[in-house]
Amino acid sequence: MSEDTLFSEVLDRANRADPYPIYARLRENPVSPQRDGSVVVSTHAAIRSLIFDPRLSSEDLPPSHRPPTGNPLKDWLLNPIKDRIATAHRPLIFRDPPDHDTLRSVVMREFTVARVLALKQRVVRDVDALIDACRGRDEVCLVEDLFYPLPVAVICDMLGVPEVDEPQFQRWATQLATALEPDARHDEASRHKTVAAFDAISGYMRALIREKRRRPGPDMLSALANPITTKPGPGGKAAMGDFDLISTAILLLVAGHETTVNLITNGMLTLLRHPHELDRLRADPERAPRVIEELLRYEPPVHFRTRKALGTIEIAGHTIRKGAPVILLFAAANRDPARFADPDRFDPDREDVQHFGFGGGLHYCMGAPLARIEAEIALVALSRRLIAPRLLADPPPYRPGASLRGPERLGIGINGIAARST
C-alpha cells in the first residue's frame, strides 16, 4: 500500500470497521498528495489552520447535470433549467461567502435556544416510547428498532413537516445522504436516484412553504418562509429566496439525519466496548456531556469533508496547488497524538477535547446543540433502561459511507427493559 493511494484504502469498505490505522499512516504526512490529484490533510494543526483559510472553497461540486431521459422536452429544456437552478441554489454547506454567510445567518437566527429546548421534551418522549416498544425482546437492533427514525422525526418537527409525511421524509433523507459521500458522486445509478429524490422533496417543500405562508405555525419553516426584516440597510439582511429556502430545508433534513444516528449508535457501540464507562454513565447521567464530547472526538459521526483550493496554499512544508480537491480528515485529526495524549484511548475525563466532531470554521455544524441533546437523552436512556446489554457482533456491519460512517445494524442482547426513570 503506497502513500499516495492511502485514501482509497479509507474508502474501501473492508476498512470501514477500523480506519484508524490508515489514519495514523496518513498523519505521518500531514498534507498527503494522492495519485488522483487530491490532497489529504490529517493532523490537528494542519486542519485547524486550513479550516480558517479563506482559500479553501466549499463549492467543490461539479455543476448539476441530470442524466438523459430520452424525452427531448425534458433533456433539452426542463432539465437544463432545473440543473441551472440546482447549481445556483446549492445548500449552504456547498456555498462560499458571501451567499453562505447570508443564508447561514438567516437559519441561525431561527435555531434558537427556545426551539432546541422545545424539541428536547419531544426527544425524551420519543426515546422512551422507542425503548418501550422493545419490551419483551431479548435482542434489539439499535439502528433499525430504535434510532434510525428519531433524528428525521425531530427535524420534521422542527421544520413543521406533518407527522404523516415523516416516513416519506425518511426515505428521501436516506437517499440524499449518499450525495455527501465522494464515491457516490461518480456512481451514475446512485446519482440518478438522488436527483429523483431531490426533485420529489423539492416539490413537496414548495407546496409546504405555500402552506406555511397561508397558515404560519410556530415551526422553523414558517419563520423562514415569512421573514420579518427588522434591520434593513446594506448589512446583507436580504431574506432567503424560495429556491434557497428549499435547498436549506433539505439540507437541515439530510445533514441532521444519519449524522445523528451515527453519533448515537457509534456512542453506544463505544460504551459497550468500554462497559466500565457505560456503568459510570448509568450511575451518573451528569457525565453525559463529557461522554458525548469524547465520543465526538473518538468516533465522530462525520469522518471527513472535501474542499477545493482556490489558490496555491503553502502549509506544513507542502504546497497545495490551486484547484486541488482537499480532503479534511477530521477523524484522523481527532486521534492526532501531537494534540491529544493517548489519543486512541476513550476517556471521557479528558480535560482537553477540542475535537473536529462537528467540523470547524465557517461551516461548523449548525445543528450541534440539537445533536448533543439527542445523543445525551438517547445514551442516558439506553444506559439506564437496557438490562445487561451486550454486543451481538463486534465489529458490527457498517453502512457504505466512509465519511458519514456508522453501523448499519447494531444488535444488542438484553435481559429485558427497565421501567422509565422518573
Add this chain to the structure above:
Amino acid sequence: MSAAADAGIVVVGASLAGLRGAEALRRNGYAGRLTLIGNEPYRPYDRPPLSKHVLSGELAPDASELPQLVALDADWRLGHAAVGLDRVARTIRLADGAVLAYDRLLIATGAQARHWPAASGGALANIFTLRGRDDAARLRAALAQGPRRVLIVGAGLIGCEAASCCRDLGLPVTLLDPNPTPLARSLGTWIGGVIAECLKDSGVAFHPGARVLRFEGDASGRVVRADLADGRTIEADLVIVALGATRATDWLRDAGLMADAGGVTCDGACRVLAADGTTCPDIYAAGDVARWPNSLYGGRLVSVEHWGNAVAQGAHAARNMLAPAEDQHRYDHLPAFWSSQFGINIKAVGLSEGADSVAIVQGSRASRRFLAVYGRAGRSIAAVSFDQARWLPAYAEAIMAGSHHPPIRDASDQGRFATMEPGFPPPRAASHADEARHV
C-alpha cells in the same frame, strides 16, 4: 525559609488578569499562600458586557461575575485598594492602613477611566464614566430615567457601544469626537467611516472634529449643556465621558519602579523593571497595566487594554513566577479585541498603529460585512473584521508570519484588491498617559 517566603504570592488587582493569573498559579502547582487584593468590593467580574448588555438592560450589572475555573483557596482582600509598595521590605500598604507582606507579587491593577476635570464642569450631576460595575449600574439607572438627550464625549469603542445601546433604548444621542470619524485611533478613518454611516442610519447625531471646552449645569448642579471649542453648544441632560483610560499606577508612585500613567514597564517575560532599568525578579505585571516589549512589533513597548491580553498575560506571568530565572518564557502576544455595536460584530487582531495602507480582502465595505488588513511598509500588521470573523485566524497567522500586504490572494468572496490610505489621526501631543496607548 525567610519570613517573607511564608507571605506567599500576593496578586494586586482582582479583575480578569488577576483572577486568571491566580488560577494559573494554582494550576501550575503553587500550593503556598495566595492573597488577592481588589479595590472594588466585588469578586472578579467581566467588563465587556458593561458597555453592551448591561447598558441595554438585558443583563443586571451584578450578573457578569467571572467563573472561577480552579479552586483558588485564596485570601481575598476585596474593597481595599493597595496604596503603596515597599519593595525593600516586600510589603504592600492598603487604604485601610493594613500592611501585607509578599514573597512574590503580581501587579494587575488595570486601568481607570479618564474623568472630566472638575474645573470645567466634571463634578456636575449626571456626568458618567464607564469602567466598573458601579459605573454601569449608575449609568443604567440614569438611562432608565429617560433623559431628553444623551451626550457622549469620545467615539472610541466604549463611546460607540454606548451610543449603540442608547439608540436601542430609543434615547436621542449626540456623539462628539475630535477626529473625522468614530474609532479613528483604533481602525483609522477609512474603516471608521463605516461606523459613521451606522451612526447616521441609527439616528445618532455625530459631530466629528468637535472638542468640549466645559459642561454647564443648572441651579441644582445637574449638567444641562456642553460648550464646544467652535462656539457651538449642545443641550444634554446626561453625559457619558468616554475618553479612554489611564493605567492604575498611582499606588506605585514611590515604589521605585518604571511606572507612570502609561503603565508599568516589564521585560519580555512580564517581570517589572525598577526605575534604574534592572529587573525585579519577584515582581510581575499583567493585563491593562503592563507595558512590555512586544517581539511581534519589533520589540516596541506596548500595553494592551483588551480582554484576551488580560487572560493570556495573567496566565503567562503566573507561569513565569513559578519558574526559575533561567526558565523565563517570553510573552509573545498578538493583541486582539472585539466589539458589538449597531448590530455588527467587530473583531480585530494586531496593532494597527503606524499602518500606511489598508485593503478590503474579503467582502465589501458597502455591505458592512468585510475583512480588512492593515499594512505597514509592505507587511501586514493588523486585521479587522465586520461580521466576517471566521476567517480572522488565517489573517492572524499571516500577520504573525510577517506576510506581505495584502496577504492571502485567491480567497473566497474576494474582489480586486485596492489599498487605501487608512487615515489614522496624527499621534497626540506626547504626554505620559498617551505614550503607549494602543486604542
